[in-house]
Amino acid sequence: MYLEETVSDKETQATSIPPSRVVAVEDQPFWDAIDTGKVLLARCSCGAYYARSQACLRCDATAQSMTWEPASGQGTVRTFVVFDKPYHPYFTERLPYVVAVVALTEGPEITTNVIDTDVANVQIGMPVRIVIGERGEQKIPQASARV
Amino acid sequence: MHKYAIAGLGVTPQGVIPGTSAEKLAWDAVELALSDSGLKRSQVNGYIYQPGFGERTSGMAASRASLGTNSTLQVDSSGATGIFTLIAAIGMIEAGTAEYVVCIHATNARSQSVTVGAGEKNQYAVFGLFSPGAQAAMMAQGYFHKYNRSSADLAEVAVALRSNAVPRSDAYMFNRPITVDDHQNSPFIVRPLHLLDYCLVTDGAIAFIVTTAERARDLKTKPVGILGLGTTHEVGQGYTRGSNTILGPVELEVEPARSRAFGTAGLCIEDIDVFEFYDAFTIMLALQVEAYGLCGRGEAGDWVRAGNVRWNSKRPCNTSGTLHSWAYVQGFTHLAEGIRQLRGEGGATQVPRARTAFVTNVGITGAGLAQSAVILGTE
Numbered sequence: 001m002y003l004e005e006t007v008s009d010k011e012t013q014a015t016s017i018p019p020s021r022v023v024a025v026e027d028q029p030f031w032d033a034i035d036t037g038k039v040l041l042a043r044c045s046c047g048a049y050y051a052r053s054q055a056c057l058r059c060d061a062t063a064q065s066m067t068w069e070p071a072s073g074q075g076t077v078r079t080f081v082v083f084d085k086p087y088h089p090y091f092t093e094r095l096p097y098v099v100a101v102v103a104l105t106e107g108p109e110i111t112t113n114v115i116d117t118d119v120a121n122v123q124i125g126m127p128v129r130i131v132i133g134e135r136g137e138q139k140i141p142q143a144s145a146r147v
Numbered sequence: 148m149h150k151y152a153i154a155g156l157g158v159t160p161q162g163v164i165p166g167t168s169a170e171k172l173a174w175d176a177v178e179l180a181l182s183d184s185g186l187k188r189s190q191v192n193g194y195i196y197q198p199g200f201g202e203r204t205s206g207m208a209a210s211r212a213s214l215g216t217n218s219t220l221q222v223d224s225s226g227a228t229g230i231f232t233l234i235a236a237i238g239m240i241e242a243g244t245a246e247y248v249v250c251i252h253a254t255n256a257r258s259q260s261v262t263v264g265a266g267e268k269n270q271y272a273v274f275g276l277f278s279p280g281a282q283a284a285m286m287a288q289g290y291f292h293k294y295n296r297s298s299a300d301l302a303e304v305a306v307a308l309r310s311n312a313v314p315r316s317d318a319y320m321f322n323r324p325i326t327v328d329d330h331q332n333s334p335f336i337v338r339p340l341h342l343l344d345y346c347l348v349t350d351g352a353i354a355f356i357v358t359t360a361e362r363a364r365d366l367k368t369k370p371v372g373i374l375g376l377g378t379t380h381e382v383g384q385g386y387t388r389g390s391n392t393i394l395g396p397v398e399l400e401v402e403p404a405r406s407r408a409f410g411t412a413g414l415c416i417e418d419i420d421v422f423e424f425y426d427a428f429t430i431m432l433a434l435q436v437e438a439y440g441l442c443g444r445g446e447a448g449d450w451v452r453a454g455n456v457r458w459n460s461k462r463p464c465n466t467s468g469t470l471h472s473w474a475y476v477q478g479f480t481h482l483a484e485g486i487r488q489l490r491g492e493g494g495a496t497q498v499p500r501a502r503t504a505f506v507t508n509v510g511i512t513g514a515g516l517a518q519s520a521v522i523l524g525t526e
Contacts, residue, residue, distance in 0.1 A: 019272035079289035082338035087265045087277035096338075099276040101285060111274055124292040135273050 014092040018136040026053040029068045034139050037132050039073055041106055042066040051108035073130040075104040075143065080114060080122055090136075098122050102143045104130070110141060117145035149412075149524070151237050152363035152370040154247075155184030155356035156486050161474030162319050164350040165258045169201055173208035173253035176352035181212070184356050185367035186247055189215035191356065193239045193248030196221055197228040197477065200263065200348075201256035208251070218244050225279075225510030226427055227378075228252070229478025230519035234376055236357035246358060252479040253352030261348065269513070279511045280345055283428035284337040290430060291339065293445070298339055300448025302330035304429040305343045305471065307456035312468025314458075314495035319349055320472035344429040346470035353479035355486065364526070371489045374503070375412030375522040377404035381515030398444070399434035404507075404520045412522040416440055419522070420501040421488045422464040423481035425509040426471050432456075435507060436464070458496035466496045478508030478519070485523050501525075 023031045030052065033040040042050040044066050046059035053063045080100035086092040098114040100122070114122050115133065126145065133142035157179030159172055173196065181188065194209040194216045209216045218239055224231050229252065236248035256263075264278025271277070291297055309325045312318035325343060333342035363370035379401060409415060416439060426432045433447035441462060442450035455462040467473040467484045474480060485504035487493050493501070502525045510517040 019268065019275075021273045022268065022270040024270070079285045079292075081276075081281050081284040081288060082335075083275060083277075083281070084335055084338065087262075087267070088272065088275070091275050094275075097275055099271075099274055099281065111271055111276055113274055124289065138273065140273055 015089040016136070018090040018138070019088055021135075021138050021140065024052075026063070033068070034132060034141055037139075039071040039130050039141055040068040041071045041104070041108060043069045049104075049106040049108055051104070051110050071130070072105045074147075075102040075128050075130060077101075077114060077122065077124055077126050077128060077143070078103045078109060079124060082119055100143060102128055102130070112141050112143045114143045114145060121145070149360055149372040149374050151240065151357060151373040152360045152526070153355050153373065153486055153523070154358050154363035154366045154370050155180040155186065155249075155368055156483060156490075157181070157183060157352075157354040158483050159352045161317070161349050161351035161476070163257055164255065167255060167258070167350070169199060169204050169253045169255045169352075170207050170211075172255060172350065172352035173204050173251050173354070174211045176251055176253060176354035177208050177212045177214070177249060180249060180354040180356050183368050184247075186356065188213045191215060191247045191249050192217045193236060193245030194219045195232045195235050195239075195248060195250045197223055197232065197252040197479075199252055199254040199256070199477070201254055201259035201261050204253050208253070209249075214249070224517045224519070225512045226425055226477050227508040227510030227512075227517035227519045229482050230376070230506065230508045230521050231378070233357060233373065233482070233521060234378070234519070237373070240357070240359060246362065248357045249354055250357060251352065251354040252476055254476065255350040256475070257348045257350045263348070278337065280340060280428060281337045282511050283344075283430050284340045286434065287339055287344075287428075287430040290434065290445075296445060296448060298331065298341065299327065301340075301344055301429040301433060302327040303448050303451040304432050304456070305330045307451050308426060308429070308432070308465055308468050308471040311456070311458045311466055311496055312472030315467055315473065317494065318468050318473040319347055320468060340428065340430070346427045347472070347475045349474040351474050351476055353476045353483045355479075355482065360526075369490050370526055371486050372524045372526055373521060374414065374524045375408040375410065376520070377407030377409075377411075378517070378519045379404040380517045399438040401435070401438040401518060401520075404518050405439060408505075408520045408522050412524075414503065414522060416505070419503050419505045420463075421466060421485070421498045421504045422462070423466070423469065423485045423504060423506045424464055425478060425481060425507050426465055426469050427509070429471070431509055432465065435509075458493075458498060463498045466493055466498060481506045481508065482521070489523055489525050
């Protein structure tokens with residue numbers, strides 16, 4: 001048997017309850033904005049952008065000195081994978097689906113799903129537009145292929 | 148001249164071992180390492196363990212084995228942990244808190260039917276991103292795109308890894324060769340990775356004893372010198388990382404692990420007789436042979452196809468079949484095989500006159516990719 005060869009029944013029994021968002025307290029502004037339909041990035045006075053709270057790698061500024069500003073919402077697919085089987089029961093009836101790392105125009109990358117296209121059409125380098133999607137009652141950023 | 152050495156090795160049977168526990172396997176490995184070194188129980192005064200998948204061990208084996216432990220430490224940097232336990236052991240000895248430190252990892256994930264990654268509760272779960280294999284699949288997809296490569300290149304890695312396990316009676320995949328077609332026909336787990344890109348899940352334990360090179364010379368077993376160590380961790384490279392992204396590197400960065408390990412040892416890669424690269428997924432081995440300069444970027448598939456990796460080739464790597472085909476004791480698997488090769492205990496895949504071994508561990512951690520590397524040498 002190999003790592004991840006089998007997925008037991010408890011993981012595959014379908015449910016409508018999705019996994020919960022896990023939000024670090026320091027990233028709360030990013031997720032509060034998602035809840036109101038906006039994508040924010042942390043902007044340092046030196047011009048560097050971050051999709052999370054962190055000290056600046058370019059100029060050494062503190063995370064607290066940055067401001068959260070609206071992002072363009074434009075990006076490209078940097079890499080992606082396709083799930084054909086569920087590792088959580090919520091996804092049992094939502095297969096196959098794509099999880100991608102999307103590079104935003106401003107520089108930062110986020111993990112998200114590519115939607116509004118067939119799984120077979122997803123390619124590295126394809127342009128995407130960040131939209132607000134729903135996972136049950138939670139809002140999450142999604143990458144739409146309709147740019 | 149190196150200051151530290153490995154002076155005892157304990158490797159339990161590996162595979163499907165029902166009716167035991169991770170802690171009992173740990174104890175079994177400690178007893179084997181003790182016996183190999185000739186040390187008295189009371190002399191072993193440091194104990195460092197990686198808790199692992201399945202039942203997580205708690206260090207209880209040190210007390211079951213009645214060791215003279217005055218310092219116990221849990222270390223966990225995922226797949227990179229094995230070599231980090233060596234570093235921690237040297238730290239204990241250098242600090243003057245212990246003289247003989249046993250490092251151990253035990254797992255019974257196979258008997259516990261662990262599905263790695265299933266139902267994880269972390270920041271990726273809401274996007275449906277689960278398992279280390281999915282992170283490795285991200286790397287593979289980027290690699291294929293950048294270098295115009297495909298899964299067929301990783302198939303070569305799988306076939307070569309398996310070919311090293313086939314002659315080894317201690318390997319889980321002993322006498323079970325595979326072909327490129329077998330790899331390509333094996334089911335997708337997370338696309339683009341197939342089942343045969345993944346490592347095994349097995350039960351078993353490995354322990355080794357670290358001490359000074361001077362003390363090691365007085366013990367009954369043949370010591371293996373620790374010539375150089377290096378690590379790297381992506382934690383400092385977060386500029387492009389978002390709030391919920393850990394990795395997806397196509398170009399694996401192995402600095403400063405490489406320059407520190409080779410710099411301390413005073414060796415270059417041409418001086419290495421046998422390589423043991425971390426191989427939780429075939430893509431990891433491909434990225435490492437390229438990053439460490441054994442072949443050019445994007446050329447790993449061709450390089451393996453040309454015959455490298457196989458134990459009797461010019462560039463023997465992963466001589467037991469390691470995680471892919473020997474057994475899954477995370478980074479301890481590679482350390483154990485490196486030690487065995489230098490002691491001449493590599494059995495059917497012993498590399499003739501092996502005097503230096505380069506061993507790597509790689510871990511997918513919450514803070515990015517962790518890598519550790521060690522150069523081992525005969526006395």
